[in-house]
Structure formats: structure tokens, C-alpha cells
Amino acid sequence: AQTVTQSQPEMSVQEAETVTLSCTYDTSENNYYLFWYKQPPSRQMILVIRQEAYKQQNATENRFSVNFQKAAKSFSLKISDSQLGDTAMYFCAFMKHFGNNDMRFGAGTRLTVKP
């Protein structure tokens, strides 16, 4: 079974600074997908960024980028120029390439952006 580990329960960052959230996963699959979801106080889950394991190039979405290290099974999220609206729970998630699209989530990291 696939497991996803987020070792940082809480983090904080000053507004406009950069922060990196860690995620590691365990799988015997070769093809899979990785995701970062954001859950603000409203509790709505919002997809931040996704990465296909067969692509070596790290995904980027505006201020959000990932550092995907397939051999190390690591998938960290970097948030640049942090904004107050980035305050949220961030969940790392894993999905196999073949299967029923069931996604496995880490326990989450609570990020607070301080003014």
C-alpha cells in the first residue's frame, strides 16, 4: 500500500518570504501522480499543483513549484513570495497510474503566513 508522510505538522513564514513544505511517499509503482492540495479555513480543498512521475521536469504554477526527487521518493512544495492568503493546511497526495483513481493523502502541514 502507498503511504504519504508529511513530517512538518506546522510551519510559519513571513509575508513575501519563501517556504518549503516536505513530503515523502512510499510506493513500488513506477508510474504515478503526485499532488499538493490547499485547504484554507473555509475547508474547501483546492488543487495547487500536480506532478507526473514520468516527467523529470518539476512542475510550476505561478508562485508554487515542486522539487520532485523520484529516487528519493520526495515531493516538496515551495511557495515563493508568500501571501497572507496562502495560510492554510497543505496536503500532499499520491495516486497510482493504474487503478481506480483513489488518492492517498498525507496528514497535512498547517502553514501560517505572518504579516
Place this chain on the structure above:
Amino acid sequence: SQTIHQWPATLVQPVGSPLSLECTVEGTSNPNLYWYRQAAGRGLQLLFYSVGIGQISSEVPQNLSASRPQDRQFILSSKKLLLSDSGFYLCAWSVPGSWNYGYTFGSGTRLTVV
């Protein structure tokens, strides 16, 4: 465009009472549907998923059940709630075979069992 509706938003139920949470998806056909539970301060636990009408897979043995009576309707039920059933329940859908798009989530139901 596709939308997902989940209700009720909040629910307070006594121990031993029944439960019915409903989720519907619009704008797509034959979606994969999921129920997750999020305990306070914790990650998301997959409870059930469905790849078609009447097809339900359970991930965690418990006193909850799920049904899919229509293509775009997914219901989470219980005959008798336990205190441990309290949590935040999220419904989600995905396009079958389109793994790279991830899930679209509903707005969630906060269930408190008292």
C-alpha cells in the same frame, strides 16, 4: 462546466441516530466518486469509492455504508452513529482514467455526534 454539491454543510446528531449525507455531480457522466473523512487536525481517510452505479468499494470497516443509486449521486449512510463518527466528510469526483487531473472536492459536511 462540472460542479459538485454536497449537503448538509453542518450536522449535529445524537449517538445512535441514523445518518444520510448526499453528494451530486453535474456536468459529467460516469464519474468516479469518493467519500473521505477528515478527523480534527488530521489528514484525509478514504472511506468509499465508486466506479459506477451500484459499485461500491469500502476501504475501512466501520458502521458507515455508501450507495450510488444514480450515476452522479453518492450517499453516505449510517444506521446508528457513534461518537467516533464525528469529523469532516468530503465527497470528491474524478474523470475515470484521467489520473493527472486529480480530484474535485465538494465543500464538505461537518458532522458532530453528541
